[in-house]
Amino acid sequence: MNILVVGNGGREHAICKKLLASPLVSQVYCAPGNQGMIRDGIQSVAIDSLDFSGLAQFAKEKQVSWTFVGPEQPLVLGIVDYFQQQGLAIFGPNQAGAQLEGSKRFAKDFMAKYQIPTADYASFNQLDEAVAYVSGKNYPLVIKADGLAAGKGVVIVNDEPEAIKVLTDMLVNHQFGESSAEVIVEEFLVGEEFSYLALVHRGQIFPLKISQDHKQVYNGDTGPNTGGMGAYCPVPQIPSSVIDRGTKEVLEPTIQGLKAEGIDFSGVLYAGLIATEQGPKVIEFNVRMGDPETQVILEQMSSDLAEVIDTILRGETPQIEWYQDQISLGVVVAAKGYPDTNYVKHIPLPNFPHTTNVQVYFSGVDVAESGELISCGGRIFMVVAKAHTVKEAQKLVYDYLGTLSLPDCHFRTDIGFKAIENKSNES
Structure with a gap:
């Protein structure tokens, strides 16, 4: 098989390298890729990840068996819909499914509707309404930009003046552009965070090992949020009972809820969870592999990733195996x-x-x-x-x-x- 991976980061480097290790794969292309990947035999292609027509044309020319989408932006903008219209196989959610990550308001309303455990919240697009809401609240609170912000659109605020400043930065000063035209204000949840990813196709869920990302820039989880400063997999302090509840109370009702909304979700479902005293709750949904979680999750997978994805795309059940005691x-x-x-x-x-x-x-x-x-x-x-x-x-x-x-x-x-x-x- 020839396989195309869309994206240019460390996540895509890890995906490409894992795919290239498969005896089923002759060539892995990464668009646009980066110069560091080349030393691992990955062919970087100078096509932007948002140039859907260019990517589709390349996939046809190179007889690509299927395409794997790494980053969120092409998914939210509809790359899967475009490829499918062109008759090309691609692994990822369509634009409707990608709303789970593209709009936190959509995700929170969806969870409320389908009784998926998450933090209490309210959404705002006007500063005065948001300021009135945070007045007299118990702190800390969490303020999130509604749209995509490269992992940086989440701020924990410890008092009312800080909350007002962050709300002003997002809603008035357009800190994240259109992404912060609307904000979510959430209760602060206490517990151990972990990332629970699963491959999904035609209503079937194939869970991956859990991992833990370190979002904040400095030691001890201090300082501002980043795209991720490190990760490890698995997470030994999270018991299997909590993971099982994550499957039954989050992953399964999410896929069933999407189906009820008329959305046939395919690709990667990423649930950012927190193990609270009441059980696991959703902090956020993503609709793709995480970065830097991918780099440590795939190191744990002993199975052939190309064979796993190919099997899923054929509508069959893959065998996903993992290294033990690692x-x-x-x-x-x-x-x-x-x-x-x-x-x-x-x-x-x-x-x-x-x-x-x-x-x-x-x-x-x-x-x-x-x-x-x-x-x-x-x-x-x-x-x-x-x-x-x-x-x-x-x-x-x-x-x-x-x-x-x-x-x-x-x-x-x-x-x-x-x-x-x-x-x-x-x-």
């Missing part, structure tokens, strides 16, 4: 200044030694005239290791990072700390 852990290296938009750019990157224990997945990279890799984004690359324990995986990743010269870069030094804390508490 933990995958990854740390994202970001440019100095990230997640602010004025981060350092064009940082020369070091040589990355090959090692069997550690994988490097590139995201915001380009190539200089000299031929060397340079940074071109906020999140630059991710280092992932697999080991028997979280501590062993941490050591592999951080020892590897210690061998690299990384001026003008920063990364968290505590990825996986909650798993270790919980282990210590148990003993």
Whole structure:
């Protein structure tokens, strides 16, 4: 098979590499891809992920068996609908299904309608109404931009003045453009967060191993939200009973609810969950693989990903198998200044030694005239290791990072700390 993957980040690098490892696959194309992927034999294609006609034409020319969509924006804008109209096989939800991620208002109203557990909320598009709502509330509260904001449109506010400032930034100052023309104000939920992803097709749900993302920029989960600074998989402190409840109380009623709405959801359903005292509740839905969760989840999968997706697209049931007694852990290296938009750019990157224990997945990279890799984004690359324990995986990743010269870069030094804390508490 020839396979096309849409996107250009570390998530897509990991997906492409896993697909290319399949004996069923002869070529993996990534559009637009990035320069770091090329060293793994992935063919980067200079077509923008929102150029639907260009991508479809390329898929026809290269006799692509099917296309896998990585990022959310093409899905929300209807790439699946376009490809299907062209008679092309593609794995991902249609535009109607992608509303689950494209509009938090849609997602929250949907959950309320189908009794899917989530935080209490209210939505606003006028500042005065929002300010009146947060007046006298119990804090902290969570304020979210309604639309897509690259993982940065969620702010936890600790008092009323902070809430008013964030509401003003979003609704009046258009901090996230059209994405914050409407906002959601939610109760703050307490508990352990985890990401629960599943492959979905024709009403069938095929769960993946759970993972935990580290959204905040600094150690100890402090500082502003980012697109993700690291992750690990699985999450040993989340009991299987909680995961089972996530399946029965979130994934299954979500797919049934979508069907009742006339939406035949296919692709990846990502439930960002929090294990509260009342059980798992939904923080957010995404409709694609997460970044950086993908990089650690796929390291845990012993099955052939290309065979799994191909089987699903044929309407059959895949066998998804996993490595046992293993933990995958990854740390994202970001440019100095990230997640602010004025981060350092064009940082020369070091040589990355090959090692069997550690994988490097590139995201915001380009190539200089000299031929060397340079940074071109906020999140630059991710280092992932697999080991028997979280501590062993941490050591592999951080020892590897210690061998690299990384001026003008920063990364968290505590990825996986909650798993270790919980282990210590148990003993």
